[in-house]
């Protein structure tokens with residue numbers, strides 16, 4: 001590997017995580033400041049925890065409103081968010097939040113399927129649904145919707161990082177060490193433990209794109225990862241006040 | 245306003261900045277969260293008629309956040325264009341007023357954005373930037389002069405009494421109940437029978453009731469819908485003062501717009517709750533029918549009920565008219581899109597003043613469905629809906645009777 005690439009890869013593991021943390025926190029802080037500097041609402045909506053949770057479950061978890069409007073989009077949204085949840089959960093094993101023993105109670109073959117086989121299928125679903133979103137956006141552009149540049153940048157970045165992640169699974173690993181292979185991003189806080197040493201290119205492209213994506217979240221429509229729970233919760237409480 | 249796509253003056257841009265700064269905390273969060281997915285557009289009655297992207301709610305949201313960013317996003321301010329042009333204002337106005345403010349997009353948006361308030365705020369910004377359509381602007385002049393959006397003399401407010409079989413209506417200095425007639429009922433001939441029906445039912449039940457007569461001013465809804473909160477506040481203060489002065493405990497209105505404004509906007513405008521309860525006439529009708537104070541015989545005619553957006557989706561009154569209808573017909577029918585998911589009739593949001601053809605196209609869809617379902621009578625509970633339906637029947641040649649729910653009740657009562 002040439003030295004420039006080696007330095008970039010080293011930078012992506014040793015330095016970029018700190019930059020990612022700082023930029024992401026600053027981005028979120030800027031967003032919050034932008035909202036805080038706007039005038040408060042004249043009407044105080046009394047938050048009703050039961051109604052708010054009900055609306056979050058119905059509208060954020062089950063996509064009730066999308067079901068009413070567009071069944072194909074509902075399926076895509078459901079599969080996309082389901083695969084996000086699965087992928088995030090899967091990654092947590094690498095950070096030693098859980099281990100394969102979680103599934104061993106159902107037999108070793110099942111546990112193997114859950115941690116090694118299923119993620120590959122989930123990865124495909126993740127990529128296919130993103131391609132669908134991108135194609136839908138392009139087809140409806142300037143008809144039913146108008147996008148802002150960040151709508152596309154965020155989607156393309158996510159798609160690229162997903163393809164790199166899937167590539168990493170499909171390409172043969174560089175080695176299978178006897179002990180776990182650890183990648184230290186932030187000593188003692190963010191340490192990834194891998195069973196194999198993945199293909200270096202796919203791995204580093206994946207982690208670079210992932211970090212770029214995380215940094216971009218507060219500046220893009222992916223801010224809805226946070227606010228997409230808040231607005232339906234407020235709406236749920238509002239409806240409680242309205243409905244007779 | 246200057247011509248074409250030219251940039252406006254620095255002074256204008258300062259005004260634009262102040263005006264865009266009116267988006268509240270929640271609204272900015274909503275604009276920032278909007279994924280421009282267009283799911284709200286699928287059900288938008290205005291967009292579905294015109295197919296013009298400017299009329300799509302998701303596009304309006306993108307337009308609004310782009311303008312907001314020009315003044316409030318520091319990255320845009322550092323690197324991008326911060327000027328607001330005449331074309332920007334014209335497009336925003338075109339978008340904001342090709343909307344019935346029905347709130348269907350709110351019930352379609354997966355993030356639950358409160359779009360009725362968001363689009364009303366956009367209209368306020370359009371007004372600040374002198375972009376209000378001419379016909380809508382005229383309303384303001386008529387309201388200022390006559391306290392109603394039809395430019396008619398206030399002493400004609402009770403003309404409906406002369407046009408009906410009612411001998412007189414009470415104008416008392418003190419009463420338990422006030423009937424707030426509303427401008428579209430009082431001044432539009434097609435709705436005079438609605439006022440007559442409500443008055444007859446109040447008499448039949450034996451209520452101690454009054455009207456405000458010339459002291460009734462517009463509820464303020466048209467002002468709010470055209471972004472003029474100042475005038476709406478003035479009307480709210482006047483109406484509430486007159487009602488409270490008479491010691492009224494209950495205000496009944498047959499207008500979905502007045503009802504929504506009384507219940508949800510007056511507390512905001514006044515900074516306090518009025519000292520009376522507001523009921524829509526369908527809630528009152530349900531109550532007196534269920535309690536047995538009013539006894540009616542149900543008809544066998546097939547009656548289909550259209551939910552006024554401002555009453556159902558925006559005010560949550562969905563079951564009361566249906567419960568009342570059970571006493572009025574043995575054959576109630578329902579539209580496919582109903583209740584909180586009702587499809588707008590096109591009669592709201594001042595659309596008539598901007599694009600009456602679009603209003604008629606929207607109402608025709610609803611009438612088509614009512615006829616297909618085999619309804620003999622189409623009932624609603626809002627004078628703006630009734631006007632839209634009667635205009636649709638007349639202009640587009642549908643064969644169906646259009647009534648207000650209270651008219652149907654009064655007919656069963658035998659008053660006409």
Ligand code: SF4
Pocket residue numbers: 287288289290291299300301342343344345346347348349350359360363588
């Ligand atoms: S309020 Fe109704 S007419 Fe206006 S954008 Fe939303 S769905 Fe369309």
Ligand code: SF4
Pocket residue numbers: 277278279280281282283284285301302303305352353354355357
């Ligand atoms: S459905 Fe909601 S998020 Fe999607 S474009 Fe409409 S307002 Fe924006």
